[in-house]
Every structure is written in C-alpha cells, then in structure tokens.
Amino acid sequence: MSFPADSVGLVTPQKFQFEEPLALECDRILPRFELMVETYGTLNADKSNAILICHALSGHHHAAGYHHKDDKKAGWWDACIGPGKAIDTSKFFVVALNNIGGCNGSTGPTSPNPENENRPYGPDFPLVTVRDWVKTQAMLSDRLGIDVWYAVIGGSLGGMQALQWSVDYPDRLKNCVIIASAPKLSAQNIAFNEVARQSILSDPDFHHGRYLENDSYPKRGLILARMVGHITYLSEEAMKQKFGRDLKSGKFMYGFDVEFQVESYLRYQGEQFSRNFDANTYLIMTKALDYFDPSREYDLSLKKAMSNTKCRFLVISFTTDWRFSPERSQEIVDSLISNQKPVSYLDIDAEQGHDSFLFPIPLYVKSLRAFLGGSEHLAKTPKEAN
Secondary structure, three states, X not given: OOOOOOOOOEOXXXXXXXXXXXXXXXXXXXXXXEEEEEEEOOOOOOOOOEEEEEOOOOOXXXXXXXXXXXXXXXXXXXXXXXXXXXXXXXXXXXXXXXXXXXXXXXXXXXXXXXXXXXXXXXXXXXXXXXXXXXXXXXXXXXXXXXXXXXEEEEEOHHHHHHHHHHHHOOOOEOEEEEEOOOOOOOXXXXXXXHHHHHHHHOXXXXXXXXXXXXXXXXXXXXXXXXHHHHHHHOOXXXXXXXXXXXXXXXXXXXXXXXXXXXXXXXXXXXXXXXXXXXXXXXXXXXXXXXXXXXXXXXXXXXXXXXXXXXXXXXXXXXXXXXXXXXXXXXXXXXHHHHOOOOEEEEEEOOOOHHHHHHOOOXXXXXXXXXXXXXXXXXOXXXXXXX
16 A cells, blocks of 8 residues: 555554553552553654653544555544644654553553452543643653654544643743643533543443453443444534435334434444443543643632643634633633633634544634744743744
C-alpha cells in the first residue's frame, strides 16, 4: 500500500517504563507504570519543536499514520497531523501517548497487578485524575529530554489535560490549544457519565470488575454506554442529515429489532467499541472527567487558577457542540482575559457536534496551523511570541 504524501506513513509505538512509584490524587500509589507512546517528525537539536497531543476518552497513542501497510484506517487525528498538515511534522516533533488507566498498552486495569501478577488489576486499579495524567506526561517529558513543549494540544478530555498543563507546569509549555472542552463538567455531563457507568456496572457479566478472571465480558453494558455517549457527540442537525427518520427496510416492522437507520448506526458504534475497549477503563475515564476542576486548588476560582499561566492560548469551540457548548469554552477565555493573558478564541460553525474536533474543517485547520506558526517561532520565548 502506498500512503498519501501528507501521511506520516508507518509508525511503531514505543513503550516507556517508569520504575519510580507514582503518588496519585486518590492517595494511592502505583509502584511502577508504563506508557505507550508514538512520535512523528524529528526533534531538533535544541528540542524546541516538540508538541504533545493529549487524547480524549476513547483515544490513545495512535494519533497518526499506520501500524501496518495494509491498515485501512489511520490514527485518530491523522486529519491534522502530518507533513504539511495543521500540525506539520516536517516542522514539529509530535508526541502522542496512551494515558495510565487506558487499555492500549499503558498501565491500566488489564495490566498485571504487581501484588498478584497471576491476575490483572481489574477493579483494583486506582481511580486516576487529569492531574495524575499530566504528572505522568511531565515525567515522559523528562525522559525525552524535553524541558519545554512548543505546544500542548488536546480536544475534549484532551483539552482538559492541556488546560491542566498550563496551570501545573506554567514554565514547561509555550502554547496551549484547548479544543471543544470545558473548565469542568456540568451536572448534565456528570449525569450522562453516570448512566453510562450504570450500564456497565449492572451488566451480569461485569462480575464486580473481575470479568477477565471469570472468562466473561460486560459487552452489553459497554455497548449501551457507548450508544448513550455517542448520542451526545453528534449534533441534532448532523443526525437529521445523516439519518432523518429513514427506515432500514423501508417500512415499519412493528417489533423491537432495528427499524430506523439511526438505531442501526448506534448499535454498530456500540458493537465496534465493545470489541476494542475495556469496561473498567471506561469507568475510570468517565470518573476522571467528572473529577476535573483545576479551580479546586484555587478557592473554586478559575480566574485564580489561570493567574500564573505563562503560555499563549488558542481556545476553539464548535457551534453545534452541546456536550461542551461554546459557553464552556468562553468561561476559559474569560478567565484568561481577566488575567490579561494572551488568548485567541474561535467559535467555528460546524455541523458535526462535539466530534467536530476530529474533522478537517477548513477554518479549524487553517486557524490551528496559523496559531502554531512554523520554524520562525520556535526559538522565541512565550513573551516574545505574544
């Protein structure tokens, strides 16, 4: 197979082992952990061109390119990462990873439990937070010899990680890009996550999280959780255009099997997701979303939380995103403006809803490319780049 000219081509994941204990916000300690990582492009001599990509709930380290020459699908953000693309790998060294608690190679619920290596962590894996993830990402930065990231970028839950980076490590990034995200979850969003979790927890095959030991899997619960979540990722307009009220067979069947095309789509998405994602990981990821609130350490004031940031910001929202509406992005922007921090904000007209951040929408791509600039900006300090 020949790859497109703007593809990073074949990529090989790397596993980084960390033997030092990791203290977590939940007051538990991981004795050691591993991170699965992919990199694209070349790190320059002074290591000033590195960009960190933070993934969303179901994301992972495979953000661009292909693992095998016969792969039909590229990495999850291949539309934006590659030579000549918005995140230009001919200029930047791009790093993507799978966070701890995940199920794509980094230490998580399916990993061997060091206290009993004959069985996986399962439900014994500790709950982790966005702040914990950022801490491990900083440790990865040290391992790579990257003192300062040219940019930290993320969409949705990834945007929360980028935001946390700017708060916890203000001297270690020059630019922060927060896309389709929020400063904390609303009650409605927490409610959606709880319905998804209960779908899994109530599945008879869940076995209190020890399904692997019982040679079972809560497939039905995970399918339902994904179906609920997927509805929130799409806009009403996108669903109307894609499905409307179209019937699969062209007529009512007067039963409870699939009749409408939208039903077929949701079942397909749930089925595909259940084949590749771990149920315990899903629970952990949704709780990390619920817990996220950088203002907790600052008297519940987002303005105070953002007061010590030193980087430039680009905040992007999408008009039809009702999971993380433009108003939530504007909260971040307002907190930065009130602190007189350098911030650019775009609310982009797009019909794909929350999932818009995954699509190569022309204005979105153009804005991201323009903000990141190119080699002429790499040597500048955050102050000079404003």
